Amino acid sequence: MVYDVIIVGGGAAGFFTAINIVEKNKGLKVAILERGKEVLSKVRISGGGRCNVTHACFDPKELTQFYPRGSKELLGPFHQFCSGDTIAWFDEHGVELKIEEDGRMFPTSDSSQTIIDCLLEAAKKAKIAILTGHSVQEVFQKESSWKVDTNQGGMEAKYLVFTTGSNPKMWNLISELGHTVVEPVPSLxxxxxxxxxxxxxxxxxxxxxxxxxxxxxxxxxxxxxxxxxxxxxxxxxxxxxxxxxxxxxxxxxxxxxxxxxxxxxxxxxxxxxxxxxxxxxxxxxxxxxxxxxxxxxxxxxxxxxxxxxxxxxxxxxxxxxxxxxxxxxxxxxxxxxxxFKEEFVTAGGVDLKEVNFKTMESKVLPSVFFAGEVLNIDAITGGFNFQNAWTTGFIAAREIATRNE
Structure with a gap:
């Protein structure tokens, strides 16, 4: 099975990256691999089932102050895609968001299912292959493509994007590929x-x-x-x-x-x-x-x-x-x-010094990208962890899409 892009991890960052790649370059064939039976499971339970999509902080510099780890690195990316862009993106995809008194933003439906449906619909429209029950066993480079072995067989792609969140098994795999992974510890x-x-x-x-x-x-x-x-x-x-x-x-x-x-x-x-x-x-x-x-x-x-x-x-x-x-x-x-087991957030992940934040590409492994909490980035509560997922996913998507025009 050959794809242009394989995205490992079927969460918010994975879907957002995949959708934006195809929306910017319709010729690309993209697959999302998810080890579980269900995609977007963290989206479902976030914000008490309402999904705290982002925060009504529209100044990039101010927004970085909510990130104990990643504040310096996210300044440039937030100038490219910030909270206002998130609101506009969801609005274009038929989802209206509302601002609560404390600045947190939710879909007006007050249901995380609205966000899940939006992402699934956009992925379907973009003809993205969503492969659940696919647990990645091994990743290696062969000539100019990446080979990905899963429990359901092998596949390959020119580009690989890791959006696996706080998954220790995937952090081990990433470190075996040559990356430094900062030891994860609980946050929040x-x-x-x-x-x-x-x-x-x-x-x-x-x-x-x-x-x-x-x-x-x-x-x-x-x-x-x-x-x-x-x-x-x-x-x-x-x-x-x-x-x-x-x-x-x-x-x-x-x-x-x-x-x-x-x-x-x-x-x-x-x-x-x-x-x-x-x-x-x-x-x-x-x-x-x-x-x-x-x-x-x-x-x-x-x-x-x-x-x-x-x-x-x-x-x-x-x-x-x-x-x-x-x-x-x-x-x-x-x-x-x-x-809170459901909304578990960790401090730790791929060392930020090894990632180019203009493109979200690995400095260690060309044509490998990262987005979301797989990186050593985390935020306080209020929609900021999702904003990191949307922003880094968007930047990785734009780079992959434009590189192949």
Missing amino acids: FTFNIKDPRIKDLMGVSSLAEVSVRNSNLEASGPLLITHWGMSGPGILRLSAWGARELFNKNYQFEILVNWLPGETTSSAMEILLGLKDEHAKKWVIKKSPFDFPNRLWERFVIAAGIDEEAKWADLNKKQLQSLAEQLTAASFHVNGKST
């Missing part, structure tokens, strides 16, 4: 914390600044208390930027949480002294004077050693200082992590 995980201050407060959310003690790692954003500890965008962001460092700590470390973003312990002390004067006769524990729920405020008051019957006028300087510290520098011990 939540923190396991057992602490009386957050016990039974599952579902409580608040804006916070979080930092890892004895490191430069810090992040801010909504923090969500869960039955196993802490989650939410702020925590996930910290886990993404600290993926390798936290792995090296074996997920045992201390975090400091500032529940009053922008305030310091001393400025919080000033606020509390003001509250002491203003609410002298009121019970301290009764009402949270800040933008977080009462139940959380009660825990801070108790943790600061303040009696539940105490009124503001009763508080001494030591108690106020302790409360200010609970509010701005509360220390929590993290003992392990929890990962």
